[in-house]
Amino acid sequence: GAVVSQHPSRVICKSGTSVKIECRSLDFQATTMFWYRQFPKQSLMLMATSNEGSKATYEQGVEKDKFLINHASLTLSTLTVTSAHPEDSSFYICSARTRETVNEKLFFGSGTQLSVL
Amino acid sequence: QKEVEQNSGPLSVPEGAIASLNCTYSDRGSQSFFWYRQYSGKSPELIMFIYSNGDKEDGRFTAQLNKASQYVSLLIRDSQPSDSATYLCAAHSGYSTLTFGKGTMLLVSP
Secondary structure (H helix, E strand, O other): OOOEEEEOOEEEEOOOOOEEEEEEEOOOOOOEEEEEEEOOOOOOEEEEEEEOOOOOEEOOOOOOOOEEEEEEEOOEEEEEEOOOOHHHOEEEEEEEEEEOOOOEEEEEOOOEEEEEO | OOOEEOOOOOEEEEOOOOEEEEEEEOOOOOOEEEEEEEOOOOOOEEEEEEOOOEEEEEOOEEEEEEOOOOEEEEEEOOOOHHHOEEEEEEEEOOOOOOEEOOOEEEEEEO
């Protein structure tokens, strides 16, 4: 199947710093990428939808000025957590869409565990 | 609001048994359904998807869909300890991306 590469896999940072997470589609062009956040024992929660060349669409309750998303090419999307705080500590996962005739498949990156001290 | 409900578990089955995972969804406009497996601390991986009523088989996995009852299930035959993971059900309505359930933890004991 399609491969989505995400890094770093783990980040530990001090409160107030910014962290950038990269998501790349390695063998296909991803016109749309999605960013999810998952807290322990919770489901994946969609944060934003990123379309190549346009502004990201954020879900209700997600601060667009805090979670900056850039999707400058068909193979790369980045999520920057600005001025991170301990409550931002979570597992962040990107996914990219590959569309078949009648179904949508999502392939996920390996995830980034963010710990803010 | 679109919701996908799953029993959090854990569902415990002995090795070699059939594991049955269930999921219900609230949006009647949902058209396709997905089962993902997620190991602890790892990203989800797609196991199967289904969009027609009835059964769909792939190896040891069978997905079942009943749109009238808004019910999706995943059967795992000959369960192995390596199947121990959290299984996420997701529904797609065509308007946006997938809506995920919270997942069911499956424990397969040797």
